[in-house]
Amino acid sequence: MSSISQTVGAEERRAAQARARGYRLRRTLFLTLNYGFMLFLVGFFVFPVVIMVVSSLKPERLVSSDMRTIYAFIPREATLENYTCPDYQSPETKCVDGAGGVFERLPMPRLFFNSVFVTSSIVLLGLFVNSMAAYALARLRLPGRGIVLTLVILLIIVPFESVAVPLLLLVNELPWIDGTISWLNSYHVQIFPFAADAFSIFLFYQFFLNIPRDFDEAARVDGAGGFLIYRRIIVPLARPVFATVAILQFLAHWGSFLWPLMTTRGFEFTTLPVAMNVFFGQAPRQWGDVMAFASLATVPVLVVFLLFQRWFVQSVSASGVKG
Amino acid sequence: MAVTTPPRRKPSLYDGERRLALLMLSPAALLLLCFLLIPFFMAFGLSLTNQRLISPNPTEIIGLGNYRELLDVRFFPLAPRLDPDTNAPLRDAEGNLVYPAVREILRADPETRFFRELAQIDLFGTRYLIAASDATFWRALANTFMFALIVVPLQTAFALMLAMLVNQKLRGMNFFRTVYFSPVVTTMAIVSVLWFFMYNPDFGLINSLLGVVGLGPFRWLEDPRSALFSIIILSIWQGVGFQMVIFLAGLQEIPQELYEAAQIDGAGRWRQFTNVTLPSLRNTTIFVVISTTILAFKLFVQVDVMTFGTGGPFDSTATTILHLVNQGYRQQRVGYASAISVIFVLIVLVISVLQRRVLTNREV
Numbered sequence: 001m002s003s004i005s006q007t008v009g010a011e012e013r014r015a016a017q018a019r020a021r022g023y024r025l026r027r028t029l030f031l032t033l034n035y036g037f038m039l040f041l042v043g044f045f046v047f048p049v050v051i052m053v054v055s056s057l058k059p060e061r062l063v064s065s066d067m068r069t070i071y072a073f074i075p076r077e078a079t080l081e082n083y084t085c086p087d088y089q090s091p092e093t094k095c096v097d098g099a100g101g102v103f104e105r106l107p108m109p110r111l112f113f114n115s116v117f118v119t120s121s122i123v124l125l126g127l128f129v130n131s132m133a134a135y136a137l138a139r140l141r142l143p144g145r146g147i148v149l150t151l152v153i154l155l156i157i158v159p160f161e162s163v164a165v166p167l168l169l170l171v172n173e174l175p176w177i178d179g180t181i182s183w184l185n186s187y188h189v190q191i192f193p194f195a196a197d198a199f200s201i202f203l204f205y206q207f208f209l210n211i212p213r214d215f216d217e218a219a220r221v222d223g224a225g226g227f228l229i230y231r232r233i234i235v236p237l238a239r240p241v242f243a244t245v246a247i248l249q250f251l252a253h254w255g256s257f258l259w260p261l262m263t264t265r266g267f268e269f270t271t272l273p274v275a276m277n278v279f280f281g282q283a284p285r286q287w288g289d290v291m292a293f294a295s296l297a298t299v300p301v302l303v304v305f306l307l308f309q310r311w312f313v314q315s316v317s318a319s320g321v322k323g
Numbered sequence: 324m325a326v327t328t329p330p331r332r333k334p335s336l337y338d339g340e341r342r343l344a345l346l347m348l349s350p351a352a353l354l355l356l357c358f359l360l361i362p363f364f365m366a367f368g369l370s371l372t373n374q375r376l377i378s379p380n381p382t383e384i385i386g387l388g389n390y391r392e393l394l395d396v397r398f399f400p401l402a403p404r405l406d407p408d409t410n411a412p413l414r415d416a417e418g419n420l421v422y423p424a425v426r427e428i429l430r431a432d433p434e435t436r437f438f439r440e441l442a443q444i445d446l447f448g449t450r451y452l453i454a455a456s457d458a459t460f461w462r463a464l465a466n467t468f469m470f471a472l473i474v475v476p477l478q479t480a481f482a483l484m485l486a487m488l489v490n491q492k493l494r495g496m497n498f499f500r501t502v503y504f505s506p507v508v509t510t511m512a513i514v515s516v517l518w519f520f521m522y523n524p525d526f527g528l529i530n531s532l533l534g535v536v537g538l539g540p541f542r543w544l545e546d547p548r549s550a551l552f553s554i555i556i557l558s559i560w561q562g563v564g565f566q567m568v569i570f571l572a573g574l575q576e577i578p579q580e581l582y583e584a585a586q587i588d589g590a591g592r593w594r595q596f597t598n599v600t601l602p603s604l605r606n607t608t609i610f611v612v613i614s615t616t617i618l619a620f621k622l623f624v625q626v627d628v629m630t631f632g633t634g635g636p637f638d639s640t641a642t643t644i645l646h647l648v649n650q651g652y653r654q655q656r657v658g659y660a661s662a663i664s665v666i667f668v669l670i671v672l673v674i675s676v677l678q679r680r681v682l683t684n685r686e687v
Contacts, residue, residue, distance in 0.1 A: 031493070034488075034491070034493070035495075037488075038488055038499050041485070041488075041499075041503065042499065042502050042503075044560070045502055045503055045505060045506055045560065045564075046502060046505075047528075048506075048514065048517050048518065048521060048560070049505075049506075049509070051517070051520075051521065051528055052517050055520075064523070064526040065526065067523075067526045067527060067528045067531055068526065068531050069531075072528055072531070128350075129350040129351040129354065130351055132347040132348070132350065132351065133347065133348045133350070133351035133352065135347060136343075136344040136345070136347040136348040137348065140340055140341075140343060140344035140347070141337050141340050141341055141344060142341065142344035142345070142348065143341060143344075143345075148348065148352070152355075155355060155359060155360070157671065157672065157675045158359060158363055158668070159617070159620075159621055159667070159668070159671055160359075161621050161623065161644050161647065161664075161667065162363070162366060162664040162665075162667050162668045162671070163358075163359060163362035163363050163365075163366060163664070164647075164648075164651075164664075165366070165369075165647065165648075165651035165652065165657055165660040165661060165664060166362040166363075166365035166366045166369055166657070166661060166664070167358060167362040167365075168376070168651070168652065168657075169365070169369070169374070169376065169657050170357075170361065170362055170365065172376070192354060192358065193354075193358035193359075194358075195354055196350070196351040196352075196354035196355045196358070196359075198355065198359075201351060225339070225343070226339075226340055226343045226344070226347075227343060227347070230347070251507070251508065254510060255509075255510035255511050255512065255513075255624075257511065257512045257623075257624045257627075257628075258623060258624070258644075258648065261627075261648075261652075262648070262652050272510065272513070273510050273511070273512035273513060273624075274512070276510075276512050276513050276516055276628075277512055277516075277627075277628055280516045280519075280628070281631060287520060290516060290520070291517070291520070293513075294513045294514075294516060294517050297510060297513045298509050298510065298513055298514075301508050301509070301510075302505060302508060302509070304508075305505065305508040306501065306505075309501050309504070312504070312508070313500065313504065313568050313571075316504075316507075316565055316568040316569065317568050317569055317571065317572030319569070320568075320569030320572060320573075320607065320610050320611070320614075
């Protein structure tokens with residue numbers, strides 16, 4: 001009796017061990033395939049950026065010819081001459097491509113400033129006007145509130161592309177504070193049309209609506225007026241939505257192309273994307289320089305993204321929560 | 324509009340609040356009015372005129388002339404050429420019927436002088452010539468729909484797959500999520516140049532990589548059959564991370580108990596996906612599909628940069644917005660481009676109405 005049960009127990013144990021082995025094997029196989037596939041996708045998303053940076057560090061003669069070989073991914077004969085080569089005109093220069101780097105060929109600091117200034121103005125001005133409007137809609141007695149709210153939601157649908165051409169005609173005839181007519185080729189023409197944004201107002205509105213009323217009732221009892229409540233209570237409580245709106249607006253306008261293309265000439269006020277397009281179209285096209293420009297425009301934003309990636313991801317998911 | 328003056332009354336406790344509300348609303352309201360609402364209505368008005376960006380001549384109202392030019396499509400039945408002696412239809416070396424040149428037919432009528440051929444189709448034994456006054460517009464519209472029809476399902480499915488991959492409870496998922504999302508923070512105009520470089524048919528990296536597995540070489544952007552497809556790959560590469568994150572948020576809201584219950588009922592991984600994951604993600608999917616569709620209809624930057632504004636080769640990458648910009652800005656035909664804007668708004672509106680319908684169906 002006991003010997004039988006012992007054998008049964010041993011068999012069961014062996015079977016269990018075999019199952020566990022099989023499970024471990026399947027698990028290992030699954031993990032290998034899983035991570036293998038995910039790494040392949042990493043390659044798909046990363047290789048263009050790697051190629052861009054690597055190519056920007058090569059002398060011009062290697063940039064295209066290396067693409068056929070493994071050297072495409074290796075910065076051999078690394079040089080910074082695509083970025084800068086201040087003495088390219090002197091006979092003793094060590095730079096080979098002869099036209100200097102992007103810093104010599106383009107007003108790079110100016111272009112950077114333009115992009116940063118225009119985008120941050122849109123974002124900051126936008127945070128201000130959109131949150132105020134949303135506060136008025138969500139928490140104050142506003143005549144015609146329902147109509148305004150409906151209008152805001154309808155405006156989310158209107159694509160900027162559909163108003164771009166009439167708007168171009170309009171800004172061409174608008175006066176500016178210095179007495180000149182036409183907003184073309186300026187900073188303000190790139191900033192003011194985008195500061196107010198219906199979707200940002202909507203995001204603020206939803207958040208403000210959910211802040212308990214007790215907070216401002218208490219402040220009101222203490223004699224605080226509506227604006228003070230907005231500044232002292234609502235804004236501090238709503239920091240996450242401010243971050244969300246800032247990041248979404250940044251993503252939308254840092255790469256802005258159509259409008260600066262239509263409203264700016266030359267490099268004085270133009271931003272990086274449009275300057276890239278112009279530079280790319282200029283003959284002779286030096287791929288090393290083009291890649292240096294692309295790297296300069298891309299890498300700083302990627303670094304900012306990596307530092308604040310949690311915020312970026314949260315903001316984007318917030319944009320989809322309430323279709 | 325009639326302005327009604329409210330009857331005089333005692334100032335109420337809330338008057339201050341009303342004034343403050345109007346004051347706080349007004350900056351955003353004024354900006355939206357000036358830069359969105361007014362140009363929006365201007366588009367309708369301008370589309371009835373021959374307005375140009377800069378012109379010495381006064382603007383004239385031309386009624387629906389722009390829309391006629393934009394939308395006029397004609398069908399011409401084509402009679403095969405006949406042999407002058409035998410009156411039998413002529414045939415070429417391969418035995419096909421010979422048709423008169425398109426040019427001859429269009430030139431015959433002064434109204435269709437400047438029409439261009441869109442297509443020729445054989446229907447019930449007769450060949451028809453389809454010609455349009457603005458053939459590029461129709462090709463652009465077809466390309467835009469084609470782009471949306473391919474990109475929307477492909478990108479949505481890809482985004483969902485990525486979201487499920489990075490939602491696994493395994494190590495390193497944060498790293499993968501960050502990497503898959505990173506192209507979203509690149510600038511479209513910049514990466515378009517980068518992909519143009521990689522698509523180069525002679526020294527491009529993509530042909531080299533495909534050559535390793537025995538594919539290609541392809542002419543990518545230089546071949547009308549693959550040009551739009553090249554744009555599609557770049558667009559998905561740059562945009563899919565955004566939708567991935569939205570799906571990820573949706574996935575994380577699905578209660579774990581649903582999966583446990585499904586497991587107890589003996590559902591395998593696939594059944595769990597079709598019976599738990601997909602139904603729970605219904606709203607998220609609708610949102611992603613609609614927003615991607617509208618983005619797809621706005622396709623412009625990639626095409627403008629990579630084809631130098633031409634939409635070539637042979638209009639194979641022309642899009643509605645590219646045509647709008649080429650007409651309204653590069654050709655300075657503001658009136659005509661406004662007509663394109665109006666058509667574009669109508670398309671986007673129809674999509675949004677469909678969205679609303681689907682969303683309300685859900686709530687019933």
